[in-house]
Amino acid sequence: MADGLEPELVELRRRVVELERQLERLGGEAEEQVRGARAQGQALLDNIPHMAWMKNTEGVFLAVNEAFARACGHDKARILGKTDRDIWPSEHAERYMADDRRVVATREKVLVEEPIVEGGTLKWFETFKTPINDSRGTVIGTVGLARDITESKRHEEQRRQLERRMQQTQKLESLGVLAGGIAHDFNNLLVGVLANAELGLTAARQTHASRVIFDRLNDVRKAALHAAELTNQMLAYAGRAHFDVRPLSLSEVIREMGHLLDASISKKARVEYELAPELPAVQADIAQMRQVVMNLIINASEALGDRVGTIVVRTGIQDVTDELEDLYGPSALALGRYVFLEVTDDGSGMSDETRTRLFEPFFTTKFTGRGLGLSAVQGIVRGHGGGIVLRTALGQGTSIRVLMPPSVAAATSVVRRAPVVASEWSATGLVLLVDDDAHVRTVTELLLRDIGFEVLALATGRDAIREFRERAEQVRAVVLDVTMPDLGGDQVLRELRLRRADVPVLLCSGYSQEEMGDRFAASDLASFLQKPYAFDTLRSRLRELLERTDR
Numbered sequence: 001m002a003d004g005l006e007p008e009l010v011e012l013r014r015r016v017v018e019l020e021r022q023l024e025r026l027g028g029e030a031e032e033q034v035r036g037a038r039a040q041g042q043a044l045l046d047n048i049p050h051m052a053w054m055k056n057t058e059g060v061f062l063a064v065n066e067a068f069a070r071a072c073g074h075d076k077a078r079i080l081g082k083t084d085r086d087i088w089p090s091e092h093a094e095r096y097m098a099d100d101r102r103v104v105a106t107r108e109k110v111l112v113e114e115p116i117v118e119g120g121t122l123k124w125f126e127t128f129k130t131p132i133n134d135s136r137g138t139v140i141g142t143v144g145l146a147r148d149i150t151e152s153k154r155h156e157e158q159r160r161q162l163e164r165r166m167q168q169t170q171k172l173e174s175l176g177v178l179a180g181g182i183a184h185d186f187n188n189l190l191v192g193v194l195a196n197a198e199l200g201l202t203a204a205r206q207t208h209a210s211r212v213i214f215d216r217l218n219d220v221r222k223a224a225l226h227a228a229e230l231t232n233q234m235l236a237y238a239g240r241a242h243f244d245v246r247p248l249s250l251s252e253v254i255r256e257m258g259h260l261l262d263a264s265i266s267k268k269a270r271v272e273y274e275l276a277p278e279l280p281a282v283q284a285d286i287a288q289m290r291q292v293v294m295n296l297i298i299n300a301s302e303a304l305g306d307r308v309g310t311i312v313v314r315t316g317i318q319d320v321t322d323e324l325e326d327l328y329g330p331s332a333l334a335l336g337r338y339v340f341l342e343v344t345d346d347g348s349g350m351s352d353e354t355r356t357r358l359f360e361p362f363f364t365t366k367f368t369g370r371g372l373g374l375s376a377v378q379g380i381v382r383g384h385g386g387g388i389v390l391r392t393a394l395g396q397g398t399s400i401r402v403l404m405p406p407s408v409a410a411a412t413s414v415v416r417r418a419p420v421v422a423s424e425w426s427a428t429g430l431v432l433l434v435d436d437d438a439h440v441r442t443v444t445e446l447l448l449r450d451i452g453f454e455v456l457a458l459a460t461g462r463d464a465i466r467e468f469r470e471r472a473e474q475v476r477a478v479v480l481d482v483t484m485p486d487l488g489g490d491q492v493l494r495e496l497r498l499r500r501a502d503v504p505v506l507l508c509s510g511y512s513q514e515e516m517g518d519r520f521a522a523s524d525l526a527s528f529l530q531k532p533y534a535f536d537t538l539r540s541r542l543r544e545l546l547e548r549t550d551r
C-alpha cells in the first residue's frame, strides 16, 4: 500500500467510527422519541371517557384505551392482536365486524347505535367509526369511539311512554266530551219519543185500538228505553251522570240487586256471592254502583258464552301499600285502605290487544256489543276517586276488581222504594213547565195534562220568573230544566224561592254531575228527574214531591 494513503485511511476509519457513533446516538434518540410519542398517544386515549380503539382492515385490535378494557373486562395488552370475536358475545361481535367491513369498503364514516354487554349488563352505545389511510391513501384500518347512551335512551323511552299515555288520556277526554254532548241531546229527543209512545199507548187503551197499534207503540217505547240505557252509559263514561252521593254498603247494594242480576245473565252461569258482612261504607251514588255491578256481571256472563261456568261476586277490604301494577283507570291511586267489589269469571279471558283497549269507549269484540259497559264503569269509578284492577289471560278467565275509597260516615241502609202504582195517581192545580227544548215542552205538557194538571209551558228562565211573580200563590209545582241558554236552572230556582220559599220544584236534566252537584243543595237534588223520563217516573216523582211538601 502506498505510504501516502496510510494517513488518509486512518483518517477515514476515524470518521467512519465517529459517524457510527453519531448514528447510534441518533438512533437512540429517535427510538426515545417514538416511545415518547406512543406513550403520549396512549395517555391521550386513556383519558378519553368513552371507549376508543384502532383496528387493522382484518378487524384485529392495534390499540385500545382504558375505558374499552374496563368495558370488556380484559387487560389492554391481552386485547391487542385479538378480534371482536375473542372478546364479545358472538352475535354482537359479528355485528361490530360487519360495520367495520362496511367502513373499509366504502371508506366512509358511520354512526351506529349498538348494544354492548358490559360487566354482564346490556347497555346501548352510540359508536362512531372512521377509516384510516396511509400516506398513499390506502385504507389500512379503522378507528372507533363509543359513547354510553343507556341512560338517555331510557329517559327517551320514558318520555315517549308518558307522551303516549297523555295522548291516550286526551283522546279519552275528548271522547268523553263528545259522548256527554251526544247523550245530552239524545236524551232530549228521547223524552219526545218516549212520551209520545206512552201517550199513544194511553190513547190506544182508551179507544180500544187494535192489538197491532198497541204492540207497535210498545215496541217504540221499549226501543226508547233501551236507547236511554245507552245514553246513560255514555253519560257515566263522560263523568256527567247525575250524582246523588251518600254512604252505602256495597255488600248490601249487591244483595239487594240479587234477583235482577240472576235475570240478566245466561242460564248456564252459576253466580256465587262472597259478600263481606261488616264492610265499611263507601261514599257513592247507588244508581251508579248498580250500573257498575250490572255491567261487570253481564260481561262475565257473556265471557262464558254457551258454556257452563261460575261467576263469583266478592266484596272486601284491600290495603294498597304499593303502586299497583295492574291498575287501570286513573294513572295512580293514593295508598291506603279501599273497599273492593270484584267480579270473577272462568270464561274466555282477554287477549293482550283487548286488555290494552277494553276501557276505550266503543271498543268491543262482540257482534252486538256497543263497547260502552266498561267505559261507563271506568267513568263512574274515576268520578268516585277509585281505581280498577284487572287480572286476565286468554283462556284463563277474568277478574275485575273495583277499588273504592271508604267513607267516614256509616252506611245508610239501602231501602228499596215501594213501587208506586203511578198510573193510579192524578192531581190538579197549575204546573209551571220550563224547558228551552220545544219538543220536550210539548210532550211533557201532554203528560202533565194527562195527570190532571193545568200547565203553563215556558221556554226561558226569564219568562218563568216573570210568570211566577204574577201567580206565585197559584202554582202547585214547577218542572224546571237545568240547562237553559238564558238563565240556568239554579238562578231560576233561587228567584222562585225568594218569591215563595216552599214552592215544590222538580229539576230535570240530560246531565250532569257538575251542573247538579255544585249548583244545587242536596235537598233540591232529592227531587231530580233524569231525562229521558218515562211517564210513570215523571208521575211518581211529582207525586213524591207533592206528598212530601203537602205533609
Ligand SMILES: Nc1ncnc2c1ncn2[C@@H]1O[C@H](COP(=O)(O)OP(=O)(O)OP(=O)(O)O)[C@@H](O)[C@H]1O
Binding pocket: 295, 299, 300, 303, 345, 347, 348, 349, 350, 354, 358, 359, 363, 364, 365, 366, 368, 369, 370, 371, 372, 373, 374, 375, 397, 398
Ligand atoms: N269478563 C270479561 N271476559 C272477557 N272479556 C271481557 C270481559 N269483560 C270485558 N271484556 C272485553 O272487553 C270489551 C269491552 O267491554 P264493554 O263492556 O266495554 O263492551 P261490550 O260488552 O263489548 O259492549 P256493551 O257492554 O256496551 O254491551 C268486550 O267486548 C270484551 O272483549
Ligand SMILES: [Mg+2]
Binding pocket: 295, 298, 299, 372, 373, 374
Ligand atoms: Mg259489556
